[in-house]
Amino acid sequence: MSDLLHAEIFLIRHAPVAESGRLAGRLDLSADLSNQAALAAVAARLPPGAMLTSSPARRCLMTAEALVPGFAARTDERLWEQDFGEWEGLEHGAVPDLGSLAPEALAGHCPPGGESFRDLCARTNPALLDLARRGGAQVVIAHAGTVRAALSLATGSVGGALSFQVAPLSLTRFHVGRHGHWSVAEVNWQP
Secondary structure: OOOOOEEEEEEEEEOEEOOOOOOOOOOOOOEEOHHHHHHHHHHHHHOOOOOOEEOOOOHHHHHHHOOOOOOOOOOOOHHHOOHHHHHOOHHHHHOOOOOOHHHHHHHHOOOOEEEEEEHHHHHHHHHHHHHHHHOEEEEEOOOOOHHHHHHHHOOOOOHHOOOOOOOOOOOOEEEEEOOOOEEEEEEOOOO
């Protein structure tokens, strides 16, 4: 029996953070929704009648409402961004440079008081698998870390998933077969 399409997962990273220039992580910040043309372009790519799930973060809920007005807030706590612990809120230039770490070592690195990307995948991937099991079209509004966690499912590499760019208000799309095989259909599409 072939592995026919069972689910299509549309992962959208939230709109830019209004207070940009800092590592947001678990900080509950607002989204900058001023680029109405970009929001309309992303909304036009979404399949009608898709199930919509969001991270509980304010920036994600604001993005969901802007994309699908009247959005009934179905949230999943497991979709939160990585907890960067003591690095939360630091200006990007003040965050320690970990560029010398190999991808798998970087995935296992834990900021002081936070969680590693590997920990984020362990928390987030079960939520993504639950959505895939529902079948049909699933739209998820979440974070760059959540999108990369899904990429780790498709590629089989936690460290390798950190190599993907995930811009604000970008769309990454996956096909999931009936036997649970994830394939990447599109990465980091931006209007």
